[in-house]
């Protein structure tokens with residue numbers, strides 16, 4: 215990973231579902247500095263929405279806690295880190311499986327991590343039970359001006 | 364949500380007017396369940412024309428209503444699905460069981476209720 219970054223921002227908010235739209239729109243608007251395509255922007259929005267929702271419904275469950283988002287812009291990519299201090303994930307491999315959900319009664323489909331993995335270029339999940347979860351995602355923004363070379 | 368019902372064809376059209384995430388899915392689900400139980404439609408069409416964003420909450424929400432409608436012996440389709448929303452449905456393999464249609468059919472949609 216490049217270590218020369220162009221820009222950084224961070225954001226902290228309460229784990230309320232009304233903040234889901236705020237979080238994804240804020241990250242998308244920060245990412246727009248890289249001049250991404252419409253598809254790249256909506257991929258980022260969807261992935262951020264998945265991770266933030268997971269922190270709210272799985273991490274903190276019915277409690278209110280703080281969700282932190284840190285974004286770093288590099289020359290042609292954005293790295294997004296979403297952290298909660300919630301209950302953590304026992305088995306990360308299992309959690310990543312398509313269709314696996316611990317909350318089928320809430321009509322969750324178990325597709326969140328699959329979407330993050332497919333819509334972004336890199337996905338890393340770190341979690342400690344009782345301590346919290348950190349999801350790091352990276353999206354490469356293709357430079358359309360270079361694609362003809 | 365904008366609701367239209369065509370009595371003749373027992374066709375219920377639910378036009379979603381908000382982004383579909385965990386926050387709004389709850390509201391959409393409550394209203395949709397109410398309308399489905401009220402009309403017991405033969406056909407349900409979800410109109411996505413005004414949906415600019417959807418995450419995995421939409422998958423669970425749509426599948427839940429699909430179970431309900433098939434229990435009543437009805438069918439379900441979607442229309443006017445934007446590319447980014449379609450991408451989420453494709454990921455979950457939903458379009459095989461709930462296909463996207465081009466038009467609602469040779470019939471009028473019916474009056475607003």
Ligand SMILES: Nc1ncnc2c1ncn2[C@@H]1O[C@H](COP(=O)(O)OP(=O)(O)OP(=O)(O)O)[C@@H](O)[C@H]1O
Pocket residue numbers: 264268269272273274298300301302303309310314315316317321322323324325326327328347419420423
């Ligand atoms: N931040 C988190 N804290 C604790 N557990 C989590 C967290 N994120 C995910 N998980 C666990 O990983 C599982 C899989 O997450 P994923 O997002 O793929 O599916 P889901 O949230 O259950 O359903 P969907 O996202 O499709 O609505 C969850 O059911 C939950 O058990």
Ligand SMILES: [Mg+2]
Pocket residue numbers: 264267268325326327419
């Ligand atoms: Mg999820």
